[in-house]
Amino acid sequence: MPTKVEKDSVSGRLTTGHEWDGLKELNTPLPKWWLYVFLACVVFAAGQMLLYPSVPFFTGYFPGLLGYSQRVEVDRAVQAVAQQRAETVNRIGALSFEQIRADPPLLNAALSIGRITFAENCQPCHGTEGTGRPGYPALGDDVWIWGGSLAAIQQTITHGVRSEDKDTRTSAMPAFGALGSLKPAEMEAVADYVQGLFGLPPGKNAAEGQKLFVDNCASCHGDKGQGNQELGGPPLASRVHLYGGDRAAILAQINQPKHGVMPAWNARLSAPIIKSLTLYVHSLGGGQ
Amino acid sequence: MSVHPPLDEIQPEHASLYAGRVRVYPKAVHGTMRRIKWAVLIVCLSVYYLLPWLRWSRGEDYPDQAVLLDIANRKFYFFWLELWPQDIYLLTGLLVMAAVGLFLVTSLAGRVWCGYTCPQTVWTDLFMLVERWLQGDRNERMKRDRGPMNFDKAWRKAATHAIWLGIAFWTGGAWIMYYADAPTVTAEFWTGRASMAVYGFTFLFTATTYLLAGWAREQVCTYMCPWPRFQSAMLDEQSFTTTYQAWRGEPRSRHIKREADAAAHGDCIDCGACVAACPTGIDIRDGVQLECINCGLCIDACNSIMDRIERPRGLIAWDTLARQTAKARGVHEKVRFLRARSVVYLVVLLMGLTAIGTALALRPIVEVAVLHDRAPLFVRLSDGRVRNGYTIKISNKTRRPAAFALTATGVPDAVLTAPDIDALAAGEMILSVPPDSTGAFRILLAAPPVGLHDGSKPVEFHLRDTGSGQQATRATVFLGPNQP
Numbered sequence: 057m058p059t060k061v062e063k064d065s066v067s068g069r070l071t072t073g074h075e076w077d078g079l080k081e082l083n084t085p086l087p088k089w090w091l092y093v094f095l096a097c098v099v100f101a102a103g104q105m106l107l108y109p110s111v112p113f114f115t116g117y118f119p120g121l122l123g124y125s126q127r128v129e130v131d132r133a134v135q136a137v138a139q140q141r142a143e144t145v146n147r148i149g150a151l152s153f154e155q156i157r158a159d160p161p162l163l164n165a166a167l168s169i170g171r172i173t174f175a176e177n178c179q180p181c182h183g184t185e186g187t188g189r190p191g192y193p194a195l196g197d198d199v200w201i202w203g204g205s206l207a208a209i210q211q212t213i214t215h216g217v218r219s220e221d222k223d224t225r226t227s228a229m230p231a232f233g234a235l236g237s238l239k240p241a242e243m244e245a246v247a248d249y250v251q252g253l254f255g256l257p258p259g260k261n262a263a264e265g266q267k268l269f270v271d272n273c274a275s276c277h278g279d280k281g282q283g284n285q286e287l288g289g290p291p292l293a294s295r296v297h298l299y300g301g302d303r304a305a306i307l308a309q310i311n312q313p314k315h316g317v318m319p320a321w322n323a324r325l326s327a328p329i330i331k332s333l334t335l336y337v338h339s340l341g342g343g344q
Numbered sequence: 345m346s347v348h349p350p351l352d353e354i355q356p357e358h359a360s361l362y363a364g365r366v367r368v369y370p371k372a373v374h375g376t377m378r379r380i381k382w383a384v385l386i387v388c389l390s391v392y393y394l395l396p397w398l399r400w401s402r403g404e405d406y407p408d409q410a411v412l413l414d415i416a417n418r419k420f421y422f423f424w425l426e427l428w429p430q431d432i433y434l435l436t437g438l439l440v441m442a443a444v445g446l447f448l449v450t451s452l453a454g455r456v457w458c459g460y461t462c463p464q465t466v467w468t469d470l471f472m473l474v475e476r477w478l479q480g481d482r483n484e485r486m487k488r489d490r491g492p493m494n495f496d497k498a499w500r501k502a503a504t505h506a507i508w509l510g511i512a513f514w515t516g517g518a519w520i521m522y523y524a525d526a527p528t529v530t531a532e533f534w535t536g537r538a539s540m541a542v543y544g545f546t547f548l549f550t551a552t553t554y555l556l557a558g559w560a561r562e563q564v565c566t567y568m569c570p571w572p573r574f575q576s577a578m579l580d581e582q583s584f585t586t587t588y589q590a591w592r593g594e595p596r597s598r599h600i601k602r603e604a605d606a607a608a609h610g611d612c613i614d615c616g617a618c619v620a621a622c623p624t625g626i627d628i629r630d631g632v633q634l635e636c637i638n639c640g641l642c643i644d645a646c647n648s649i650m651d652r653i654e655r656p657r658g659l660i661a662w663d664t665l666a667r668q669t670a671k672a673r674g675v676h677e678k679v680r681f682l683r684a685r686s687v688v689y690l691v692v693l694l695m696g697l698t699a700i701g702t703a704l705a706l707r708p709i710v711e712v713a714v715l716h717d718r719a720p721l722f723v724r725l726s727d728g729r730v731r732n733g734y735t736i737k738i739s740n741k742t743r744r745p746a747a748f749a750l751t752a753t754g755v756p757d758a759v760l761t762a763p764d765i766d767a768l769a770a771g772e773m774i775l776s777v778p779p780d781s782t783g784a785f786r787i788l789l790a791a792p793p794v795g796l797h798d799g800s801k802p803v804e805f806h807l808r809d810t811g812s813g814q815q816a817t818r819a820t821v822f823l824g825p826n827q828p
Contacts, residue, residue, distance in 0.1 A: 072361065085363035087567055187720035196723040196733070255728055294726035339763060341723060341733055341788050 145169070149328030153206045156335065163335065170336025173329055177321070186340045191298060191316055196341035199296045203285040204344035210334040214327075216320030217288075224320060227288035232272065233311030242268055247306045253281040253293040254301055367489070368562055368625035370472060371482035371617075375644025384460045385469055393514065396521035400424075403743060406780075413523050419780075428741060431707065437700040441693060448689035450578040452681060453662075454585035458571065459639035464564050467515070467557035468623065471508055478504045482620055508558045509550070516549030562624040565637055572634050579632075581665040582680050586638045588618075588629040588660050591672035596629075611655050618642035618660055628660055710746065711739040714805050714818040721823045730824035731790040736805065738785075740777040747810045748775045750787070754803040755822045758791040774810070789822060799826040 061073040064082060071080045105111070108120040119125070144165045148156060157163055174186070181192040188194025193201065202212050202225050215223040232238040238246065248259025249266045259265070270279060276289035283291030290298060299305055299314055321330055337343070400410035400423055407414065412421040420427040427434065446457055459465060479485045479500050488497050520542050521529060532538040533546070556564055565572060579585070593612030612629070619627050621642050624635045628642045646660040670677035717733035725731055740746045750773040752758055760773050762785060777783035787805075795801065803822040808815050 083361065085361055087563065088362045088364050089563070090567065091362050184719035185717070194720065194723060196720055197725055197731070199726050291726060295728040296724050296726050339786070341731065341763075341786075343763065 145326075145328045145332075148331055149326075153331070153335070156331075166332040166335045167339060169329060169332040170334070170339075173325065173333045174336055177325070178333075181318075186337065190300060191314065193298060194296070194342075195337050197296055198342050198344075199291060199294055200285060200342065200344065201283070201290045201298075202288050204338070204342055206334055206338050206343070208285070209337050209343075210330060212318070213325075213330050213333055213337075214320065214322045217318040218315060219318065219320040221320035221322065225288055227276070228315060229276070229309075229313040231312045238268070238272065238310065243307060243310050246273070246310055247303055250281070250292055250306050251303050254297070254306070255295050256301075256303070259303075365563070366625060368623065369482040369486050369620075370623045370625075370641070371620040371645070372476055373621045373641050373644040373648070375647055377640035377644045381460060381469065381639065381641070385466050388461060388463075388466050389470065393518050396518060396526040406743065407525060409525055411522060412525070415523060425704075426741065428739070430711070430739075434700060434704060434707075437696060437703070441696040441700065444689055444693045444696060447578050448686060448693055450575055451580070451583055451683070451686045451689055454579065454583050455572075455575060455636070455638040458565065458575075458637035459586075462637075464556060464569070465637060465639065467511075467553060468561050470511065471557040471561075472623070474507045474511070475504055478507070505558070509554055512550045512553035512557070513546070515553040516546040516551075519549045520545050562635070565624060566635050578685070580683070580685060581669075582683055584662050584664055584679075585632055586628060586636065586640050586643060586660065587632070587663050587665070587668060588612075589658070589663070589668060589671070590629070590631075591668065593629070593659050611650070611659050613649070613653060615649055617645040617649050621645035632665075709741040710809060710814065710816065711737075711741070712807055712816045712818055713737045714820050716820050716823070722825075724825075725790060728792065729790045730793040730796075730822075731788055732822050732824075734787045734789065734805070734820065736775065736785045736787055736807075737782060738775060738777050738807070739782045740779060743779050744811065745779050746777050748777070748807040749773070749810055750775055751806045751808075752789055752803055753806065755789070755791045755801055756794070758789050758803075758822075761788045761790065762786060775807075791822065793824040796822075796824045796826065799823055 061083070062071055062080075063069070064071055064080065067082060070083045072083045074081045106120065107122045108124050109117055110120060111118040144162070147162060148166050148169075151159075151162070156166055174182075175184075178186075181189070182195055183189055183192070186195030188197075193199070198204075200208070202208055202217065212225060215221045215225060217225045218227075230237065233240070233243055244259070245261040245265035246268050247265065249262045249269050252258030252262055269277075269281075276284055276287050277292050278284055278289065281292035281294075283289050283294075295301065297305070298316070299309055321333075325333070395411055396409065398410040399408050400421075401408055402421070407421060409421065410423050414420065418429050420431075449456060475485070479488060488500070491497065517530075517533070524542065529538060529542060533542060560568075592610060594610040595608075596612035596614045597609045598613055598615075618629070619625075619642075621644070622628065623639060623641065624637060626633060626635045628636065640662065643660045643662070647657045650657050650659055664679065667677045667679065713736070715735045715737070717735070721732075723731045723733075736750070738746075738748060750760065752760055762773060765773055765775070765785070773787070775783065775785050789803070801822045801824075803820055805818050805820065806815065807817075
């Protein structure tokens with residue numbers, strides 16, 4: 057590099073001595089303190105490299121003299137949150153439903169825990185936010201097979217329906233057709249009556265069907281098809297049905313009923329979490 | 345570039361790519377510009393230091409500080425105004441308008457911001473006052489700095505830095521008072537109960553004030569600040585700037601001026617008073633330049649010399665380049681304030697301020713949002729009706745508890761229900777929101793699924809503030825099974 061510093065005749069200033077294809081560069085000196093700030097940054101960076109994790113090796117890295125680790129920091133932060141959460145969860149466990157609902161911040165926390173727990177555990181069957189699917193009840197409507205009060209919901213979640221828990225809720229509808237207790241014509245007559253309860257036009261043998269219904273079905277489903285939550289008998293005088301609302305679905309259910317299973321969650325979820333889940337399910341719109 | 349020694353005096357073999365700092369020793373001046381500068385300094389610093397202590401009654405449970413940026417609670421108080429984070433666009437607008445205002449002022453009067461109101465200028469001026477009080481004026485300071493260290497030099501330097509640090513600390517302390525209740529945070533500060541953020545920011549602003557006003561000074565304007573780099577885009581030949589009237593001053597010479605030989609000698613006697621007074625260490629006679637902050641102290645310095653040699657004042661004056669050129673030709677030219685440039689800035693400024701003012705005046709003090717449930721879209725009920733869920737959020741920015749009567753229209757035979765809220769007569773539901781907070785309510789609307797074309801039907805929620813009678817309507821949809 058040619059370094060012939062000369063004075064520029066136009067500006068009266070010196071050049072840096074650099075020249076590119078005849079173009080010369082005027083010297084506009086940088087303030088020295090600026091250079092010192094840059095050097096100070098270099099020193100700072102060297103210090104940072106020495107104190108904190110910096111140089112990578114093939115099998116690891118230089119951990120720095122302070123032994124700082126972001127993973128440790130994250131673990132600490134996660135633990136702090138977990139501890140804070142544990143306090144909330146303990147309070148939910150210790151207080152009654154009424155007490156929790158009287159404490160809006162705690163209720164909010166319980167509903168958040170419930171929402172997350174629901175998404176992780178219940179959503180595969182009951183759908184997002186309890187939308188429901190054929191065979192899996194919607195949780196936001198006003199139809200409850202086993203009861204929609206907080207206590208009833210808590211009982212159902214804890215022990216399940218037809219689960220392996222010894223306190224499970226259980227009910228079994230006889231297979232009237234398959235066991236031969238109703239003849240095909242009788243089943244048709246019962247369907248004639250029940251489809252009227254469903255909101256469809258009753259069939260021609262509805263009167264005969266009603267007699268058969270009172271004899272065979274009313275003990276669980278109620279004399280007017282209003283259902284019985286004590287026994288888990290679903291209401292039939294309704295527009296909401298677990299296994300479909302048409303005549304074919306009614307006949308299929310009388311002939312060979314389907315029986316859904318819900319696991320008992322007490323083995324997987326702690327009591328305060330089930331309590332939170334109960335409050336959440338109750339809040340979906342159908343709570344009684 | 346006169347901050348470093350004139351380059352034409354450096355021999356080529358000594359040329360360096362780095363220039364050492366040349367200390368500037370501004371000489372005290374007296375005059376109109378200096379008085380204006382003191383007045384601006386007193387106003388600016390009084391506002392900065394005292395404003396956090398100004399009380400403003402807002403009633404119980406509310407901070408009584410006139411200006412308070414309560415970051416923790418996300419509320420920003422300015423006298424009678426209370427802003428929430430969603431009003432941040434007003435601040436954005438205000439900052440944009442501040443920039444346009446700066447453009448306007450610059451196009452009219454040059455860098456008056458730099459010379460008079462910039463915090464860097466104001467605090468540097470204050471620090472220089474302390475320096476001059478303890479170490480004397482320009483010549484005394486230069487002499488002492490050149491001399492050996494002795495007791496006199498040592499205590500004067502030490503006292504200067506001690507007072508600087510004191511002012512810097514007060515400055516840093518005043519800063520945090522804008523973010524916390526001033527008396528409380530002051531008491532906490534001195535009893536060691538304040539948060540680390542308070543101590544940290546106090547230290548940070550103490551350090552920056554001390555360094556920038558005590559040590560960096562004109563280096564900030566010349567090398568750090570971006571404003572001098574692009575302010576020339578706002579200037580034209582009609583802008584007022586601090587200028588040396590070369591047509592009158594040149595040829596400069598040290599002769600005593602007499603009318604007889606006025607043609608041979610300009611009015612400038614090359615006394616160097618303007619250079620000595622300059623806080624950035626430049627020579628204004630070199631013309632408009634990047635380092636000049638337009639403080640006008642050279643005007644005062646030159647005027648006092650002109651008075652002494654009995655020549656007219658204004659050899660260095662606030663003037664426009666156009667008028668200078670005209671004067672050189674012996675013509676008087678009018679000042680033109682209305683130019684395309686200044687008019688555009690003014691129009692943009694007025695439009696912007698009007699828009700911000702309107703937005704502020706019409707700012708809703710109650711905000712309502714209605715969100716339809718994402719899942720399930722609707723629920724069938726046992727009696728055949730369909731039910732939709734909505735979340736209604738009401739932000740009550742007033743300082744009284746508010747109650748809103750909620751009704752829904754658009755869906756026949758619709759029934760409003762909500763867990764924990766009793767529906768009143770006539771299908772109205774009362775939603776209560778505590779003062780200064782946001783309430784969220786889950787609302788259920790049930791209706792027979794009739795006339796739902798494509799499974800959807802428009803529905804309107806009406807909220808009436810039972811206190812003020814104000815109405816708000818939000819349109820959304822009622823969903824159900826598709827019924828052609």
